[in-house]
Amino acid sequence: MKIIHCKNDKRLALKKTFRILDEEYYKSLKIDDLTIVTFSKIQSLNPTNSIIINGVERLKKIESGNVFLHNIQCESPFYAQMLWDVSHQLRVGCYLFIEEELEVEQFLDKDYYRESFELVETINNKIYKYKKIAPLLIEQDKGLDCWSFCIPVGSGDPIFLNRCIERILEIDVPKKEIILCGKPHPDFKYFQDVKVVDDGGDGKINHLTKKKNILVENAHFGNICILHDRVLLPINFYSAVLAFGDDYPVTGFQSFYFQDKYNLLPRKYSDFNTIAQDLTQAIDINNVEKKDTKLISKFFYCYQHPARSRFGHDYLTGSLYLTKKNLWMKYPQNERLFWDDYEDIEYGIRMSSYGVPCRINPHAITQSMNSRSVIHYYGYVATNNIRGKVTMSRCMLEHLPFIRRKPLFRISKEEARQRIYTFARKYGASKQTLLQVSCSTMSGLSRYLIIKKVIGDITVKLDLIDSFMADFSYYILCEPMAPNEYEDIIRIMFSSASPKTKKKTLVMSFILNNQLFHSFSTSPFYKKNDDWFIKKCFWSTFGNFISAVNLKYFIPGVYFPQSLKKVYQCLKDTTLWKA
Numbered sequence: 001m002k003i004i005h006c007k008n009d010k011r012l013a014l015k016k017t018f019r020i021l022d023e024e025y026y027k028s029l030k031i032d033d034l035t036i037v038t039f040s041k042i043q044s045l046n047p048t049n050s051i052i053i054n055g056v057e058r059l060k061k062i063e064s065g066n067v068f069l070h071n072i073q074c075e076s077p078f079y080a081q082m083l084w085d086v087s088h089q090l091r092v093g094c095y096l097f098i099e100e101e102l103e104v105e106q107f108l109d110k111d112y113y114r115e116s117f118e119l120v121e122t123i124n125n126k127i128y129k130y131k132k133i134a135p136l137l138i139e140q141d142k143g144l145d146c147w148s149f150c151i152p153v154g155s156g157d158p159i160f161l162n163r164c165i166e167r168i169l170e171i172d173v174p175k176k177e178i179i180l181c182g183k184p185h186p187d188f189k190y191f192q193d194v195k196v197v198d199d200g201g202d203g204k205i206n207h208l209t210k211k212k213n214i215l216v217e218n219a220h221f222g223n224i225c226i227l228h229d230r231v232l233l234p235i236n237f238y239s240a241v242l243a244f245g246d247d248y249p250v251t252g253f254q255s256f257y258f259q260d261k262y263n264l265l266p267r268k269y270s271d272f273n274t275i276a277q278d279l280t281q282a283i284d285i286n287n288v289e290k291k292d293t294k295l296i297s298k299f300f301y302c303y304q305h306p307a308r309s310r311f312g313h314d315y316l317t318g319s320l321y322l323t324k325k326n327l328w329m330k331y332p333q334n335e336r337l338f339w340d341d342y343e344d345i346e347y348g349i350r351m352s353s354y355g356v357p358c359r360i361n362p363h364a365i366t367q368s369m370n371s372r373s374v375i376h377y378y379g380y381v382a383t384n385n386i387r388g389k390v391t392m393s394r395c396m397l398e399h400l401p402f403i404r405r406k407p408l409f410r411i412s413k414e415e416a417r418q419r420i421y422t423f424a425r426k427y428g429a430s431k432q433t434l435l436q437v438s439c440s441t442m443s444g445l446s447r448y449l450i451i452k453k454v455i456g457d458i459t460v461k462l463d464l465i466d467s468f469m470a471d472f473s474y475y476i477l478c479e480p481m482a483p484n485e486y487e488d489i490i491r492i493m494f495s496s497a498s499p500k501t502k503k504k505t506l507v508m509s510f511i512l513n514n515q516l517f518h519s520f521s522t523s524p525f526y527k528k529n530d531d532w533f534i535k536k537c538f539w540s541t542f543g544n545f546i547s548a549v550n551l552k553y554f555i556p557g558v559y560f561p562q563s564l565k566k567v568y569q570c571l572k573d574t575t576l577w578k579a
Helices: 023-028 079-089 137-141 159-170 208-217 237-244 290-297 325-330 343-353 413-426 431-438 444-457 462-477 483-493 499-507 510-518 538-554 564-573
Strands: 002-008 020-022 034-038 041-043 049-053 066-070 095-099 117-123 127-132 146-152 175-181 195-197 223-227 250-258 266-268 272-275 301-303 314-316 320-324 358-368 381-384 390-393
Touching: 020 023, 023 041, 066 079, 095 117, 137 320, 137 325, 146 159, 146 208, 159 175, 175 208, 208 223, 208 325, 223 325, 237 358, 250 314, 250 538, 266 381, 266 538, 272 343, 272 358, 290 483, 314 343, 314 358, 320 325, 343 358, 358 564, 413 431, 413 444, 413 462, 431 444, 444 499, 444 510, 462 483, 462 510, 483 499, 538 564
Parallel strands: 002 034, 002 049, 020 041, 034 066, 066 095, 146 175, 146 223, 175 195, 250 358, 301 381
Antiparallel strands: 095 127, 117 127, 223 320, 250 266, 250 320, 272 301, 272 314, 381 390
16 A cells, blocks of 8 residues: 655645544555555654645656545645546546545536446445546547647737747647638738638627637647637647646646837736636526626636636636647537637636636746736736735836837727727717827827827717727727726716716726826837837847746746746747747
8 A cells, every 4th residue: 555645835825734644544444556645644654655736736657556535625725636637547447535524525426527437335434435437538538749729810910820820830749730710811821731610700709619619629639729829839838748747637828928028027918817706606607698797797806826726716718728629529618608708717617517627737838929908907917826815916127117018909000090080080079189189199198198188079879878888999999898897887878977977987997097007108009010029139138037037036926846047948938039
């Protein structure tokens, strides 16, 4: 009998165990070829193998036939990940024993495990003996050499899509395919290197969930990487997935967006989140519809630290998923939800209800090539730090206004000016206001002031509020509002408040002021469509080094077990360099 003594990572500030494992009792059960995995203190004179457990460490190389999980669920927040790793290593015909001090939920009764495990007996009214009677679903997709890279696309400027595909072609994977779903722009460079499948849509609505399901259906390989076209994958993708190991659950990489021209200002951006409330108690998680998103929008969610876990609350954002084809096919995304309908929250929590955890592979990172302003709060992001405390954090260098920022929007100054002009003319602005719009310099501040002037000069009938708000998002904000802010503003617009109050609500909206924060003295619009790319020079090298130091030692919510030199290399290898 072997014992693996697990210890929760001290940095997580979790309570130490008070339970004790009596080795002699478990020897008396006379179970052959057994490994006990426990967090409890061990009464034994024999040496035991101790390992540190956290959210990014996997439980590997259990060589014995039978496994006994002792108080895993009562002692550690990482029980779902540990059970996942153990159950996939267990051979068919072998036994998995589970004992908990409390009457907790029987995890192997969840949908993902149900057909592969059979409850044989209950020993002494507390030890549940399961037999593995069939391989688990993703064991059909063994191996890490073959990958399908799946990208939902639109018909806009393909500048980021081109770079995204270029990077995938550079990745040294033994076998790969690239599949796009949608209608790429004619300027897309790599039609000969990809397979394009049609989503059957008219292009007006971004049915992202449907596109992702179609992509996986058309994939030939068992390993699936679903990513958005703004995501730049790491050049060491293959070595990172090998280091993490096979039979992975729904997995992602840490992701960052650099908002400046020198990579001095990193922001955690769209990777691994957690929601405070138990979503399964609030709604029927298997029947979520668009109407439910109003409730979800009111809940608190923030970035989760990669080394932490709160199973049933954690989820990966939709920017990138590493998954197995059979897993996704059994549990596809909910096509009743569209982009920006909290479809990633719904998917992550629904997957956990089936017994499937999500987690982060710490061996690589991705960079986002652009960002939405609603994802941060004046540069701050809400993050669960390594000790489990929610903090608002941002890079200290965000305080320096002279660091040149990247464009915020994927449109030119002239197009932005035309949008404001169209909006102002449609809603009855005066000729003088239209003239001021036509000659505005469109820097961050001048844009804000001209928007304020336009809003103050127009009149809208109550029965046109819905279409007005849609126009306000498209022509003025140039991006969608967060659903919760939209609901707050629309409520005021339909209220009995004075026109002055309603106009002030629009001008003082969080999203508009957040955009102003990003680009106060410079323009938030691009001159050339490669303005997001970084020029190789001393300052960009210096920027990557400073950011490596900040990310490894100072910015909460990120996790780099690598050396500082390797963190720097991660940033350098995922930087969007100018050609």
